[in-house]
Amino acid sequence: MATIQVLKPKFHIDECLEQVRQCLEAGWTGSGFKTVEFENQWKAYTGHANACYLNSNTSGLHLAVNILKRRFGWAEGDEIISTPITFVSTNHAIMYEGLTPRFADVDEYLCLDPRDVEGKINEKTRAIAFVGYGGRVGQLDKIIALCKKYGLRLILDAAHMAGTRVNGVFPGTWDGVDVAVYSFQAVKNLPTGDSGMICFADAGLDAQCRMVSWMGINKDTYARTGSEGSYKWNYGVDYLGFKYNGNAIMAAIALAQLPYLDEENARRRQIVAMYDKGFAGNPRIQVVPAPYADECAYHIYELIVPDREGLLAELAKNGIYGGVHYRDNTEFSMYTYAQGTCPKAHKVSHHIITMPLHLYLTDEDVEKIIRVVNGFVT
Ligand SMILES: Cc1ncc(COP(=O)(O)O)c(C=O)c1O
Incomplete structure (x- = not known):
């Protein structure tokens, strides 16, 4: 009896192999080259102003909290309202930075219920982490309105939302979404092996994210090798960054998959x-x-x-x-x-x-x- 799996990615194998071949022939499998091309294609596809390619959505959620925390002066013990119906990445990302998830209940779409969220906002609340459960936009518009009313930031865990639109527009690009984070993990709608994209609305935060996602080094390797091919070692390190950058092999697969x-x-x-x-x-x-x-x-x-x-x-x-x-x-x-x-x-x-x-x-x-x-x- 042929079995039917719950999730099974479909890869366009010839196109993937051709894209990966280009990386291997160029001798470039790290960040840059295909990652830049994929960031540009993702921006064109979604309408996001900024996009930084990462090794996972989980890394992106952590960076979102890390960077917003520094930008808005959040302290340990501050709270982010989040959902209990999610993969633990959403909530671990909050904990990584010493903040505490304050859980709110879900609505009929199994997304955060704005009524319960509003009741859980208190003086420690700094942000809301909204998960587009199963690709659904839920009541994101009402959650954005709450963020505006109470001066909170909005982190959109868009792990499931690759391709979701509302009247032709990607919800992650809506005014009031500070940052949207997509997943291209092995079984997602746009599968690679493991990778993700973080899209800050603010160009300054995007620039900071590029630096923080690459160990806090203020120039990436690709830029350092430069047109003259000399390795510019004289970089600065101003930030306790992470090794969260995406690589060209994963981006190559994403480039092959995106048209479908x-x-x-x-x-x-x-x-x-x-x-x-x-x-x-x-x-x-x-x-x-x-x-x-x-x-x-x-x-x-x-x-x-x-x-x-x-x-x-x-x-x-x-x-x-x-x-x-x-x-x-x-x-x-x-x-x-x-x-x-x-x-x-x-x-x-x-x-x-x-x-x-x-x-x-x-x-x-x-x-x-x-x-x-x-x-x-x-
Ligand atoms: C809702 C949700 N958030 C975050 C993640 C983490 O994504 P990644 O595996 O790319 O880190 C997942 C992955 O399953 C997810 O389903």
Whole structure:
């Protein structure tokens, strides 16, 4: 029996190999060359004014907190309001800088609920970290309004949002988003091996980010080798930076994949529409809606079901592998201090199941999955 995986990246192998070949022939696999080309293409594709290529989204989230902390004079113990329904990177990034995630509950899109967020703003709050869950924009507009009302910064964890638009515009470029961070990790909509992009609205913070993401050195190697080919060793180091820069091999793969992203996201939406229709008549299944669904770059497709563990087992019996995105982060020992503060997220975390969603799924696969799910959840 052929098995169906929950997530499976599709690589355009010949184009990827050709791009990687160019790196190897040029003898340049580090930062620069393809990374600069990809940054420029990403800016053209998304409309972001600035883009700095990194080795992951996690690094980018950490840099976002690190750089905003310095820029706005945040102190250890200050708080960033965040979601418990996310990959731990979102919340670890806050902790790396000695700040504390203050968890707020989720809405029907499983994104931060603006009403709960507003109730959790206090004198220590400095920012809100919003996750575009599964590619959804949720109520980001209302979260931005809260940031403006209370003088907070907004960090957009756009790990799932490669290609999501609202009326043709990337939400990460909206006025009020200080920084958006994308992921091009192995199974994301734009897969590489591991990499990410951080897009600051402010050009000065972008310039600082380039320096901080490369050990705090104030010129990158590519620039140092210069047109005359001499290695300019006489650089300055003004900042305790990190080795977070992206490399040319990953950028080469991203360059090969980017031209396909919109058509691939359109296919994801077709699969989602089939699922939505297939589950619409089942009163025991709750689908997670998306605002602006016809422009959402669905990364994952979730159902809320009474017996999640039973359904996972039943799917596996049929060669179908589901998943769970995500467990309520306040269940992890690091974050238990916030247990009980987000009851909706906590409940959902025990009933949520990720259905297969990727470009190798045929319509017949989707029909089979719908059949198995509806046969079990009765
Ligand atoms: C919501 C969310 N944030 C952050 C990350 C971290 O991304 P990366 O693996 O590129 O560091 C992920 C990856 O799974 C994610 O799903």
